Amino acid sequence: MRDIGLTHIALPVADIGRSIEFYSTYARMQVVHKRVDGSSGIPVVWLSDGTRPFVIVLIQKDVVHPVLSPLAHLGVGCHSREELERLCDQAKQKGILLDGPKDSGYPIGYWAFLRDPDGHTLELSYGQEVELIVEQAAQQK
Helix, strand or coil: CCCCCCCEEEEEECCHHHHHHHHHHHHCCEEEEEEECCCCCCEEEEEECCCCCCEEEEEECCCCCCCCCCCCCEEEECCCHHHHHHHHHHHHHCCCEEEEEEECCCCCCEEEEEECCCCCEEEEEECCCHHHHHHHHHHHC
16 A cells, blocks of 8 residues: 555544544544554554545644534445444434434435544435545546
Protein backbone atom coordinates (compact mmCIF):
# COMPACT_ATOMS: atom_id res chain seq x y z
CA MET A 1 0.00 0.00 0.00
CA ARG A 2 1.12 3.52 -0.73
CA ASP A 3 0.29 6.64 1.23
CA ILE A 4 -1.36 8.62 -1.56
CA GLY A 5 -4.66 10.45 -1.24
CA LEU A 6 -6.66 10.75 1.96
CA THR A 7 -4.78 8.78 4.64
CA HIS A 8 -6.19 9.91 7.98
CA ILE A 9 -8.37 12.16 10.04
CA ALA A 10 -7.28 13.30 13.50
CA LEU A 11 -9.75 13.67 16.36
CA PRO A 12 -9.14 15.13 19.80
CA VAL A 13 -10.51 12.83 22.52
CA ALA A 14 -10.75 13.08 26.29
CA ASP A 15 -10.21 9.37 27.00
CA ILE A 16 -8.38 7.29 24.39
CA GLY A 17 -9.47 3.98 25.93
CA ARG A 18 -13.14 4.92 25.79
CA SER A 19 -12.78 6.09 22.18
CA ILE A 20 -10.95 2.90 21.16
CA GLU A 21 -13.84 0.88 22.59
CA PHE A 22 -16.42 3.00 20.71
CA TYR A 23 -14.70 2.78 17.30
CA SER A 24 -13.93 -0.92 17.80
CA THR A 25 -17.59 -1.63 18.56
CA TYR A 26 -19.30 0.56 15.97
CA ALA A 27 -16.72 0.87 13.16
CA ARG A 28 -14.80 -2.45 13.38
CA MET A 29 -11.55 -0.51 13.88
CA GLN A 30 -8.51 -1.76 15.78
CA VAL A 31 -5.37 -0.11 17.13
CA VAL A 32 -2.55 -0.33 14.57
CA HIS A 33 -0.18 2.14 16.26
CA LYS A 34 0.09 3.81 19.63
CA ARG A 35 2.62 6.01 21.32
CA VAL A 36 3.12 8.81 23.78
CA ASP A 37 4.39 11.86 21.91
CA GLY A 38 7.98 12.46 23.02
CA SER A 39 7.81 16.24 23.16
CA SER A 40 4.31 16.78 24.59
CA GLY A 41 3.69 13.56 26.54
CA ILE A 42 0.28 13.27 24.85
CA PRO A 43 -1.05 9.76 24.06
CA VAL A 44 -1.74 9.14 20.36
CA VAL A 45 -3.43 6.11 18.76
CA TRP A 46 -4.08 5.15 15.15
CA LEU A 47 -7.18 3.05 14.39
CA SER A 48 -7.84 1.17 11.15
CA ASP A 49 -10.45 -1.23 9.81
CA GLY A 50 -7.75 -2.79 7.61
CA THR A 51 -9.66 -2.33 4.35
CA ARG A 52 -7.54 0.53 2.96
CA PRO A 53 -4.56 2.69 4.00
CA PHE A 54 -6.65 5.03 6.16
CA VAL A 55 -6.57 5.64 9.92
CA ILE A 56 -8.37 7.69 12.52
CA VAL A 57 -5.75 9.36 14.69
CA LEU A 58 -6.96 9.80 18.27
CA ILE A 59 -5.10 12.49 20.23
CA GLN A 60 -5.86 12.70 23.93
CA LYS A 61 -6.52 16.26 25.10
CA ASP A 62 -7.73 17.78 28.35
CA VAL A 63 -10.38 19.82 26.54
CA VAL A 64 -12.24 18.58 23.46
CA HIS A 65 -14.34 20.83 21.26
CA PRO A 66 -16.19 18.41 18.97
CA VAL A 67 -16.26 19.57 15.39
CA LEU A 68 -17.60 16.41 13.78
CA SER A 69 -21.25 16.77 14.56
CA PRO A 70 -24.14 16.48 12.14
CA LEU A 71 -23.68 17.12 9.36
CA ALA A 72 -19.90 16.89 9.71
CA HIS A 73 -19.27 13.21 10.42
CA LEU A 74 -17.22 10.09 9.78
CA GLY A 75 -18.99 7.45 7.70
CA VAL A 76 -18.66 3.68 8.03
CA GLY A 77 -20.32 1.12 5.78
CA CYS A 78 -21.95 -1.90 7.44
CA HIS A 79 -22.13 -5.43 6.00
CA SER A 80 -25.95 -5.53 6.14
CA ARG A 81 -29.10 -3.70 7.24
CA GLU A 82 -29.32 -6.17 10.09
CA GLU A 83 -25.83 -5.28 11.33
CA LEU A 84 -26.70 -1.58 11.17
CA GLU A 85 -29.94 -2.17 13.08
CA ARG A 86 -28.15 -4.28 15.71
CA LEU A 87 -25.56 -1.53 16.25
CA CYS A 88 -28.30 1.11 16.40
CA ASP A 89 -30.20 -0.90 19.01
CA GLN A 90 -27.00 -1.13 21.05
CA ALA A 91 -26.32 2.59 20.60
CA LYS A 92 -29.90 3.47 21.58
CA GLN A 93 -29.56 1.46 24.80
CA LYS A 94 -26.39 3.42 25.60
CA GLY A 95 -28.07 6.76 24.78
CA ILE A 96 -25.73 7.57 21.88
CA LEU A 97 -28.09 7.12 18.89
CA LEU A 98 -28.61 10.60 17.42
CA ASP A 99 -30.78 9.85 14.36
CA GLY A 100 -32.07 6.91 12.41
CA PRO A 101 -31.91 4.38 11.13
CA LYS A 102 -33.47 5.88 8.01
CA ASP A 103 -33.65 4.74 4.42
CA SER A 104 -32.96 7.69 2.10
CA GLY A 105 -32.90 5.67 -1.12
CA TYR A 106 -30.17 5.60 -3.74
CA PRO A 107 -27.36 6.68 -3.47
CA ILE A 108 -27.61 7.56 0.25
CA GLY A 109 -28.92 4.21 1.43
CA TYR A 110 -29.82 3.14 4.94
CA TRP A 111 -28.09 5.18 7.62
CA ALA A 112 -27.94 6.36 11.23
CA PHE A 113 -25.93 8.88 13.26
CA LEU A 114 -24.23 7.96 16.55
CA ARG A 115 -22.44 10.22 19.03
CA ASP A 116 -18.93 9.12 20.03
CA PRO A 117 -17.69 9.63 23.61
CA ASP A 118 -16.49 13.18 22.79
CA GLY A 119 -19.51 14.37 20.81
CA HIS A 120 -18.14 13.65 17.33
CA THR A 121 -20.63 12.03 14.95
CA LEU A 122 -20.24 8.61 13.32
CA GLU A 123 -22.57 7.65 10.49
CA LEU A 124 -23.33 3.97 10.00
CA SER A 125 -24.65 3.14 6.54
CA TYR A 126 -25.64 0.28 4.29
CA GLY A 127 -26.09 0.52 0.55
CA GLN A 128 -24.39 3.83 -0.18
CA GLU A 129 -22.30 2.26 -2.94
CA VAL A 130 -19.49 4.79 -2.60
CA GLU A 131 -17.04 2.48 -4.39
CA LEU A 132 -19.41 2.10 -7.36
CA ILE A 133 -20.00 5.85 -7.65
CA VAL A 134 -16.25 6.59 -7.50
CA GLU A 135 -15.51 3.91 -10.14
CA GLN A 136 -18.22 5.29 -12.44
CA ALA A 137 -16.87 8.83 -12.09
CA ALA A 138 -13.33 7.60 -12.91
CA GLN A 139 -14.58 5.77 -16.01
CA GLN A 140 -16.32 8.91 -17.30
CA LYS A 141 -13.06 10.90 -17.25
